[in-house]
Amino acid sequence: MVSGFARIGCAALLAAAFLAGPAWALDPQRAIGQYKHTRWTVEDGAPSSVEVIAQTADGYLWLGTPLGLYRFDGMTFEPMRPPRPAYSMADRVVSLMVTRSGALWAGYESGGIAVYEHGRFRLVYDPKIFRAVTIRMAEGRDGTIWAATTNPKVHLARFAKGAWRPVDDITGLPDQDLSDILVARDGTVWVATDHHVARLSPGEARFKVIRSDLAEGIGLAQDGQGRIWASDARGTRVIDGAAAELPYPSRSRITRILIDRDQNLWGAQHPDGVFRIRTAQAGRSNSPGPETFSVAQGLSSAMAYAVFEDRESNIWVATIRGLDRFRPASLVSEPVVPASSPYGYVVFADARGVVYVSDSTTLYRALPGGPLKPFVRDLGPVSTMCDAADGGLWVGLGDRFVHIADGKLRPAPRPNFPNLYASACVHDAHGALWAAGFMAGLLRYDGREWTASLPKPLGLAITALASDWRGRIVADGGRGAVLIDGPDVRTITTPPRPMRGGTMPMADGPLGVLSGSDRGLTRFQDDRTQFISRDRFPFIGFSHGMAQTDRETWLLGAAGLVRMQNADLERAFQDPRAPLPARIFDLKDGLPGPASYKYRSDLAVGGDGRIWIATTTGIAWLDPARLPVNTVPPPVTIRSIVVDGVRTDGPTSLVLPRGAKTVEIDYAALSLAIPERVRFRYRLEGVDTDWVEAGARRQAFYTNLKPGKYVFRVRAANNDGVWNEQGASLTLELPPTLFQSRLFLLLCAGVAAGLLTGAYHWRMRNMSERLQAGLRERMAERERIARELHDTLLQGVQGLILKFQSATRQVPPELPARDQLERALDRAEDVVVEARDRVRSLRSGAAGDLVATLTEVAETMRSPGSTETVVMAQGRAADLHPLVADEIERVVIEALFNAHRHARATKIDVVVAFEPRRLRVSVHDDGVGVEPAILEAGGREGHFGLAGMRERARKIRGTLTIRSAPGRGTEVELVAPANVAYATRPAARWAWLRPWSAGQEAKR
Secondary structure, three states: OOOOOEEOOHHHHHHHHHHHOOOOOOOOOOOHHHOEEEEEEHHHOOOOOOOEEEEOOOOOEEEEEOOEEEEEOOOOEEEEOOOOOOOOOOOOEEEEEEOOOOOEEEEEOOOOEEEEEOOEEEEEOOOOOOOOOEEEEEEOOOOOEEEEEOOOOOOEEEEEOOEEEEOOOOOOOOOOOEEEEEEOOOOOEEEEEOOEEEEEOOOOOOOEEEEOOOOOOOEEEEOOOOOEEEEEOOEEEEOOOOOOOEEOOOOOOOOEEEEOOOOEEEEEEOOOEEEEEEHHHOOOOOOOOOEEEOHHHOOOOOOEEEEEEOOOOOEEEEEOOEEEEEEOOOEEEOOOOOOOOOOOOEEEEOOOOOEEEEOOOOEEEEOOOOOEEEEEOOOOOOOEEEEOOOOOEEEEOOOOEEEEEOOEEEEOOOOOOOOEEEEEEEEOOOOOEEEEEEOOOEEEEOOOOEEEEOOHHHOOOEOEEEEOOOOOEEEEOOOOEEEEEOOEEEEEOOOOOOOOOOOOOEEEEOOEEEEEOOOEEEEEEOOEEEEEEOOOOHHHOOOOEEEEOOOEEEEEEOOEEEEEEHHHHHHHHHOOOOOOOOEEEOHHHOOOOOOOOOOOOOEEEOOOOOEEEEEOOEEEEEOHHHOOOOOOOOOEEEEEEEEOOEEEEOOOEEEOOOOOOEEEEEEEEOOOOOHHHOEEEEEEEOOOOOOEEEEOOOEEEEEOOOOEEEEEEEEEEOOOOOEEEEEEEEEEEEOOOHHHOHHHHHHHHHHHHHHHHHHHHHHHHHHHHHHHHHHHHHHHHHHHHHHHHHHHHHHHHHHHHHHHHHHHHOOOOOOHHHHHHHHHHHHHHHHHHHHHHHHHHHHOOOOOOHHHHHHHHHHHHOOOOOOEEEEEEEOOOOOEOHHHHHHHHHHHHHHHHHHHHHHOOOEEEEEEEEOOOEEEEEEEEOOOOOOHHHHHHOOOOOOOHHHHHHHHHHHOOOEEEEEEOOOOOEEEEEEEEHHHHEOOOOOOOOHHHOHHHHHHHHHO
């Protein structure tokens, strides 16, 4: 049985990718082994075998496997299961295709096709056609779906207008199983069978066989020029135009090919792995020929089933053991230098820009713009390299030096110093060679002999040297440094720098001499220094390679290869609070391995601008002018939401269960180049006031949300910081529970209001009862006083009157004393009557009619021709408490007295308003008014009328207000609360709102 493989509708996917934005192209100058290769196997969570690959418009990579259909977002492999049909359908997916509408078609080994669209599966099945493997599918320009099967009766079928139809009315095809289908950009349908390739041009009724001399398992592809390529076990060739045969012997029965955006042809074969042909150079005499990549180079398996190019120009390979990816990394590994060197590597660029690289035995050289080639063999382990004053090259071999010029080697005398290891060298302005000899100190070679010294500030070991633009030597020993200018050696004061051993490396440039170490960066300018600690910027720590260009500083350290702008670094040295933007290139960018951590040069800048790096596992270079930049914004999707442990996949809106406590939102960004560097920010409108920077985290958590509507938005940036500002959104609605509903809240508010009202009325009732109790005590005291007056004073006065009457009768009438005594007795009788009236009022339990009382008072105070006084009542009259009535009467008397005496008024109005909540009594005249100063002072000096009125008002818990202005009259208003003033509460207008009030009145 022919194994199933698929390559998704090439033209449609390419068009969709280009519409989505430009992506980088794979550099055709790089060998296949110089791409960044990554693989996923079962150990990494991948399916045990992958046979076909496709990509939908949302960015997901879809994998067809023997275990079913999987979806991959660059981080996680997720099984996707269609609904189980009534008929038998095997799990194995053997073909995949994405239509121009964005639907994914998955062909199964038996049982038909599943279509995934808008987050749901539907099955497309015809029992007469799909009884065997659906090998390949392709979409025609008119939307027709073409499918090749292993059904011996139906080799080819097409789907149009919702139904399948065997292609038995289109003749011209051999009676053989098809191995591939391709719909060209002009609408021509190409099919391949064993040994044959045929085409059906638009408007024609029959297939036409183009080639019949090919081998089995033919794969088809179309290049940018419109040419159709075919590849089989014998080789690869163009079948509809002039092109050379490209023989590539293989044991594979089926070949799958594609042509990438840079017009490189990629092929997958088994058991021969992956091959690549640079079609632009095909047929040339200097053509590099097919390149291969298999298990020996790191492919997950030599059984390669399919190749695929995604929207970001990554090349994916499906193998029997998993999934492989090739992408254009920033750093290019140099294959000329062995990946293993027991003594490590050293890189150096001379003054002309020539780059030298050494391994344990060989010295290599790369001219600007040229390849790296062996230069000197069997040289031995190199410890350092530097320019010679005569234009040659000094090469340090640990304890000795060799001079190389014009291809000739001339050894220098061996320095005879113990513990010598030359880790750095440089020549000064006088042509002398200086070397950092480690424990041997600082060495100088003048062309005849070596001398050594160890300036005290340098400590025990010298590991790094550099010369500035004036040819002066800066030697940094970590704990101290010196500046050497010919015979002059000056100590350089350095800031406290906790160092481990010496420093490495040093480099001169626009910023001055920079010295790296495990703790940070030091800058030397003459005899001044500045230091930046790795505590501020961790990526500058553990530096073991450094170079400066006109605008940039490059550093190789524990973080990887660090690129910094000189202007930013200058600000960081000057301002301890300034940021230091940096671009870090690490293993994901193609760095072969970590820095060597030895005291030797690990970084150099060639004359063509390439940055050369030595690592523990090989040599690599980076061309800043040709860095691949991923300009494709990553599609963002919300994968699922988990509410209180219940998961919902692919939601766009969701109504949460009432009372939901925890919400977890899982999202993803479909950038498959370096998914580990995708960055996210999200925001839940209604909760988050600003965007939350989530970094690489792909989950958001919320707890105890309040009922309401929310919108969750998430954005993402790809590995090069290109943001998808539109992102994805999810609408959430959390209905309130019974206890969170508006009705319940209103009910609670009503209950609370009722409780507060009840508490208020209870409080007022309590205060009223206390006040009434006080009034009753005062009434009892008045009654006691009345009894005492009646039983003592009045009885005693009455007895005295009787005695005086008896004595008066004994005085002769003609005497004047008789008349005086009789008049005194008459006055005494009047006093007794008046006293009895006062005692009667003291013992009285009711105040009587206040309006009538005030009317009588007004009439008493009125004289003929004086001011007219009118007393009126408002509201339903009620009995007053005697003490309150008495105090009100005294206040009104004082107000009338003042109006008669001072106001010169023509009319006085006295109004008694009986209101449900208060008693209001006002006295208003139209007189001259009261001066503001007198009101502010509380009355005239020496007069206590106003003060007394206020005191009487306070006794009954009332308020006294006096309103007056010169020429506008005066109004005195006394307001007393109802529960104090009334002996019996009047019927309240709003009594129906206070049922308890009615109850209280009923009790009374």
